[in-house]
Amino acid sequence: MKDTLLKVQIRKRKMTNRQNKLQNLIEEAIANFNQFESYLIKNDLSERCICAKFASYVEKIIAQSEFNEYLVDVEYNRGYNGKDFYPNMLYGRKIVVDLIVHKRAYDDIRGYDNLICIEMKKSYKHLDLSLIKNDLEYLQTIVMASDMKSVL
Numbered sequence: 001m002k003d004t005l006l007k008v009q010i011r012k013r014k015m016t017n018r019q020n021k022l023q024n025l026i027e028e029a030i031a032n033f034n035q036f037e038s039y040l041i042k043n044d045l046s047e048r049c050i051c052a053k054f055a056s057y058v059e060k061i062i063a064q065s066e067f068n069e070y071l072v073d074v075e076y077n078r079g080y081n082g083k084d085f086y087p088n089m090l091y092g093r094k095i096v097v098d099l100i101v102h103k104r105a106y107d108d109i110r111g112y113d114n115l116i117c118i119e120m121k122k123s124y125k126h127l128d129l130s131l132i133k134n135d136l137e138y139l140q141t142i143v144m145a146s147d148m149k150s151v152l
Contacts (some may be wrong), residue, residue, distance in 0.1 A: 006030050006041065006054060022116055025065055030059040048075070050099045051120045058116075062101055065142075070101050070115050 015023065021132050029075050040050050061071040075094040101116035 006033050006037075006050070016126070021065075023135075025061045026058065026116065026118075029054065029061045038112075039076075047098070047120055047122050050122070051075075051118075054120070055099050058099065058118075059100065067101070067115060070113075071104060072099065072101050073104075074099050076100050076102070100130045 037050075037053055037057075040053060055072050057076045060074060062068060062070055075096055075098065097117045098120045099116075099118040100114060103113040103115075106112060
């Protein structure tokens, strides 16, 4: 039976107050998505479709929060002035997260300002767990490169 809900998997560890706020925002976006968009999951639409629609819920929640100066993008693959890929490569692959909440472009003082990076996977009976491990490594690299403290 197919899962009919979007879920979040958060790493278990002590989080800062800011991280707790961000987690609560994402959980609220998930609850809203699940309430209105279960058709997408029940009917097995593509991961990109689900992610793009979920981004609209994240965008709405972020816009109403203290983090309202951040933007939400799906499959964002540009860095400074839209010309470079940052971080460029990991294990020979370009890094592009499914959904990112960030400030576009580069700041000379803060560098890249990535607030939230989300990698989405549909649940399958025969899901290759090594793909998820690679995605987590990508997210951790982005965290280190953008001076974020952790990945939710």
